[in-house]
Amino acid sequence: MKIWEPQNPAVVDELTAMWKDGKSATEIAAVFDGATRNSVIGKIHRLGLGRPRRAARASLANPRVKKPRAIRAPKPRPVAAPRPAPKPAxxxxxxxxxxxxxxxxxxxxxxxxxxxxxxxxxxxxxxxxxxxxxxxxxxxxxxxxxxxxxxxxx
Incomplete structure (x- = not known):
């Protein structure tokens, strides 16, 4: 096991390489002694690393064409009952x-x-x-x- 030293450039390089290979934060934390999943996530966040975007799904690549909907007339609002006259003071x-x-x-x-x-x-x-x-x-x-x-x- 390697010691978790977030400031060490060798640790940062290995962390970056493992993250880019698609390893999870839990898997990376298991490699380093003294690292937790949250400490790995925090370091990844501070380094500005992100997961590469996944390829668009097939359904998004070929979107279905929706039929236009018929425009409905707005529903008439109910007429409010007249308020009773206020009681005299x-x-x-x-x-x-x-x-x-x-x-x-x-x-x-x-x-x-x-x-x-x-x-x-x-x-x-x-x-x-x-x-x-x-x-x-x-x-x-x-x-x-x-x-x-x-x-x-x-």
Whole structure:
């Protein structure tokens, strides 16, 4: 076995000759003691060696002539359903606003700024007044909406 010294000109010449003879990087690494397949590939890359191009395949030398395809008219795009009119903006009265600490349990917990809460009367079953509840919570979607959205990605 020969010692792998990638800077040694004799090793580089032998490596180049073996590579041009068509030996694989694994076969070259087996000849040199201390060489790995990756070190051989790295040296070949740094030397700028490449495999010679193979002869063109017979199928590429005699390409088949394809029949011209008929040009199809583009499919008409479906007309999108008109969007529903947006809901009118909810007007929220913040005249009840006071510091968060002064809020009682039956007052809106929506924070307006650093330390003030809305403090209007809460909507039953919520921690917020009707106006802030409509801002925070989205209605749940129906099973049909879920099935339709899943079909889109199937």
């Amino acid at each position: 909810v007007v929220i009265d913040i005249s009840h606003a006071r510091p968060w600490i002064e809020r009682s349990a039956r007052q809106c917990a929506y924070l307006l700024d650093d330390d003030r809460a809305c403090c209007a009367a809460i909507k039953p079953g919520s921690s917020y007044c009707a106006g802030h509840h409509s801002l925070i919570y989205r209605p749940t979607s129906s099973a049909d909406d879920l099935a339709r959205s899943l079909r889109k990605y199937a």
